[in-house]
Amino acid sequence: xxxxxxxxxxxxxxxxxxxxxxxxxxxxxxxxxxxxxxxxxxxxxx
Amino acid sequence: xxxxxxxxxxxxxxxxxxxxxxxxxxxxxxxxxxxxxxxxxxxxxxxxxxxxxxxxxxxxxxxxxxxxxxxxxxxxxxxxxxxxxxxxxxxxxxxxxxxxxxxxxxxxxxxxxxxxxxxxxxxxxxxxxxxxxxxxxxxxxxxxxxxxxxxxxxxxxxxxxxxxxxxxxxxxxxxxxxxxxxxxxxxxxxxxxxxxxxxxxxxxxxxxxxxxxxxxxxxxxxxxxxxxxxxxxxxxxxxxxxxxxxxxxxxxxxxxxxxxxxxxxxxxxxxxxxxxxxxxxxxxxxxxxxxxxxxxxxxxxxxxxxxxxxxxxxxxxxxxxxxxxxxxxxxxxxxx
Numbered sequence: 001x002x003x004x005x006x007x008x009x010x011x012x013x014x015x016x017x018x019x020x021x022x023x024x025x026x027x028x029x030x031x032x033x034x035x036x037x038x039x040x041x042x043x044x045x046x
Numbered sequence: 047x048x049x050x051x052x053x054x055x056x057x058x059x060x061x062x063x064x065x066x067x068x069x070x071x072x073x074x075x076x077x078x079x080x081x082x083x084x085x086x087x088x089x090x091x092x093x094x095x096x097x098x099x100x101x102x103x104x105x106x107x108x109x110x111x112x113x114x115x116x117x118x119x120x121x122x123x124x125x126x127x128x129x130x131x132x133x134x135x136x137x138x139x140x141x142x143x144x145x146x147x148x149x150x151x152x153x154x155x156x157x158x159x160x161x162x163x164x165x166x167x168x169x170x171x172x173x174x175x176x177x178x179x180x181x182x183x184x185x186x187x188x189x190x191x192x193x194x195x196x197x198x199x200x201x202x203x204x205x206x207x208x209x210x211x212x213x214x215x216x217x218x219x220x221x222x223x224x225x226x227x228x229x230x231x232x233x234x235x236x237x238x239x240x241x242x243x244x245x246x247x248x249x250x251x252x253x254x255x256x257x258x259x260x261x262x263x264x265x266x267x268x269x270x271x272x273x274x275x276x277x278x279x280x281x282x283x284x285x286x287x288x289x290x291x292x293x294x295x296x297x298x299x300x301x302x303x304x305x306x307x308x309x310x311x312x313x314x315x316x317x318x319x320x321x322x323x324x325x326x327x328x329x330x331x332x333x334x335x336x337x338x339x340x341x342x343x344x345x346x347x348x349x350x351x352x353x354x355x356x357x358x359x360x361x362x363x364x365x366x367x368x369x370x371x372x373x374x375x376x377x378x379x380x381x382x
Contacts, residue, residue, distance in 0.1 A: 010069075
């Protein structure tokens, strides 16, 4: 059965529970306390 | 806030790799919804409030939605999912895993644009439905190629449209709204197949079919029988991730319609509850499914994600990892 393991692999459907830190940051963002600055691999975009 | 997301995604990917996942996602941690955030990234799409949420069996969701406010367009430098994928890929590779990207299906986009009063703006920009279909296919194809150019080699299109079509109540609602459900099957199939046609051969495209996943609630019920001919027979994906965690998903008989050498991942472990399944019962069910599709074309996962929206399901982070450990353990026993 190695073949099927190789062709699909162990993978999760997709989503995970949002960690508390993200919930807090989202609330602060909604309240205007923090901005949404994107720090990408090679550049920073506002 | 983006920096917080980056930090949490790095932690999540580490945990995924430690859990033995060969492919890792960003957990969709940046998204509010599994689908709408992606739609909002296209040109010609406006984020508005519908006035009513999606009506699940026991709960109503928030009321965000997407409507057209122009002709559809895609720009890889503006759609946030592309750069976000680059971050995931880099993080995955740091942890010895491969990155998996999940996006809502093209059919799902169409379903949102024609949801009730949302459809009023379509004729402002498209003279015919065919022109709209053509542009949905075009922008999706461009987006998928952008993911590929960013390094994606495994892409999953998440699709509740088929999951809704199996429900007689939904069927009646759509008939009441002037839709022909039989024609909808063709539209959904053509949109999905159109978007994923002529892609690089080393890009694997899978799909996940869902009946709704919000705060552990569900939206639709019914087996795959009525959609199997088109969904399983004609959709040009490699693998179907199918819900099979409750009686609402029906029997395994429709799996006999899965054409060619396509695979099915049985979603027998529920992400809606923290209760761990009996492993032998799951193994027994896998062997029941084997009557309709060979074991070497079957596989196992949870039936859906743990948090299709930011609200998440009613379980803990510790429960998530126990569920995934159970999946891995059964995979090793059945296919190892």
